[in-house]
Structures are given as structure tokens and as C-alpha cells.
Amino acid sequence: MIIGYARTSTTDQKAGLEAQERDLRAAGVERLYQEQTSATGPRKALAEAIDYARHGDTLVVTKLDRLARSVAELVSITKQLEAKGASLRVLNLNLDTETPTGKLMLNMLGSIAQFERELMLERQREGIAKAKGEGKYKGRKPTARAKADEVMRLAETGLSREQIAKELGIGVASVYRVLASTRHQ
Known part of the structure; x- marks a missing residue:
């Protein structure tokens, strides 16, 4: 069975969720799990999708960042799927973990994605520090x-x-x- 997982971080990203659903359905997804929640919090639909997966099934996502925020998390998810005899496919990368090359590419791309995210967070912290120094940053309204x-x-x-x-x-x-x-x- 082809299982799909779609996620957006906030509820106001309705178009993003609809686009993911469209792409997943076009990829042949038979059972779709979707949610609107941050990747840092609990993701009930993802847990349900992984739990539902059986031997020979494939979990499909549109992009790697919809699935995991770190290499450790990505490895954990792929290990859970492998233990069930299931695989992972990422549409925008044309990547499938059923092949050795797919597994290698997934780990490499996951490392690069985590590196990019850490750089982005570092730049964000620097920008906030600069804005605070200039008296322009007030933070979130209490x-x-x-x-x-x-x-x-x-x-x-x-x-x-x-x-x-x-x-x-x-x-x-x-x-x-x-x-x-x-x-x-």
C-alpha cells in the first residue's frame, strides 16, 4: 500500500496542505494522513501513518522537511519503517529507500537539510541580536x-x-x- 503523509506548520497554510495532498494523490497514495502542526511538537498523524505501515508498504512525502527536522529524527523514522519492512519515498527528490542509492542519498540530503536549518537559525539569532541592540526588536507581544x-x-x-x-x-x-x-x- 502507498501511504501518504502531509503536514503544514500552521493552520493558515491551507493551500500548502492542499498542494501536498494533490501531489500525493497523483503519486498513487491510497491512504493519506495529514496534520497542521509544528514539526517540533507531537505529530499524531505521522505516528499513525508509521504505525499503519506494513511489510511492502511505502510512506510517501512531498518534501523531506515535511517529515523530519533533523538527521537523527529522519534516521529514527526510516529505521521504524525498515523494521516493518516498509520504505520511504520523497517526491521532490525522486528518492526511494528501497534502493541502496536511495538510502545513501536520503542520509546525505538529510544532513545537508539539517545544516541549512542550523545556518538559518544562526542568521535569525544574529538578526534578532542586532535588532535588539538597535532597540528595534521588542519580541512577542505578551x-x-x-x-x-x-x-x-x-x-x-x-x-x-x-x-x-x-x-x-x-x-x-x-x-x-x-x-x-x-x-x-
């Missing part, structure tokens, strides 16, 4: 502090910290911080 009055109002109604966090769409730790800071004033 959402919890902006909702401090709402946190206090809900706390006075007797809601738990967890309920307040859920109601306002902020983290529980943020609720604790707001409440703690108002006690010390």
Missing part, C-alpha cells in the same frame, strides 16, 4: 499580561487556574504569574 484584568475577574468568580487558562486561551503558568504578581502589588 498575551497573558494583556489579559490580566480578565484573569483577575475570572479568578474572583471561583474558576480554577486551568479553567481560566482555557477560557482565555493562555497557559496555566501565565495565569499563576498574573495572580502572583497582583498579590505582590
Whole structure:
């Protein structure tokens, strides 16, 4: 069976997900798993796709970065597939791990992709440091502090910290911080 996996990092990348689905269907994918989540967090659909794979199956992705963020993660995924007798195919690279050359190329390209990502993150950190030095970088707008009055109002109604966090769409730790800071004033 040909199993497809499509992923975008955010929910507003609908066109990207649709394009991946189109390409995967054109490649003969019979069963498609897709999700909209960051590669750094848990990826339930990917885990389900790997779990579903059987001997002789192929997991297909459109691009390597849709599957893994590091060589270690890529190796882990390919080992899981190999243990099941399944293979991996990456469409935009015309790469298939059923062949020895495909396995070699996958490891080489994975290393290059990780190197590129680390360079990009380094440049990003340098840019942020420069912007901070020039007083131009303010960071992310603090959402919890902006909702401090709402946190206090809900706390006075007797809601738990967890309920307040859920109601306002902020983290529980943020609720604790707001409440703690108002006690010390």
C-alpha cells in the first residue's frame, strides 16, 4: 500500500496542505494522513501513518522537511519503517529507500537539510541580536499580561487556574504569574 503523509506548520497554510495532498494523490497514495502542526511538537498523524505501515508498504512525502527536522529524527523514522519492512519515498527528490542509492542519498540530503536549518537559525539569532541592540526588536507581544484584568475577574468568580487558562486561551503558568504578581502589588 502507498501511504501518504502531509503536514503544514500552521493552520493558515491551507493551500500548502492542499498542494501536498494533490501531489500525493497523483503519486498513487491510497491512504493519506495529514496534520497542521509544528514539526517540533507531537505529530499524531505521522505516528499513525508509521504505525499503519506494513511489510511492502511505502510512506510517501512531498518534501523531506515535511517529515523530519533533523538527521537523527529522519534516521529514527526510516529505521521504524525498515523494521516493518516498509520504505520511504520523497517526491521532490525522486528518492526511494528501497534502493541502496536511495538510502545513501536520503542520509546525505538529510544532513545537508539539517545544516541549512542550523545556518538559518544562526542568521535569525544574529538578526534578532542586532535588532535588539538597535532597540528595534521588542519580541512577542505578551498575551497573558494583556489579559490580566480578565484573569483577575475570572479568578474572583471561583474558576480554577486551568479553567481560566482555557477560557482565555493562555497557559496555566501565565495565569499563576498574573495572580502572583497582583498579590505582590
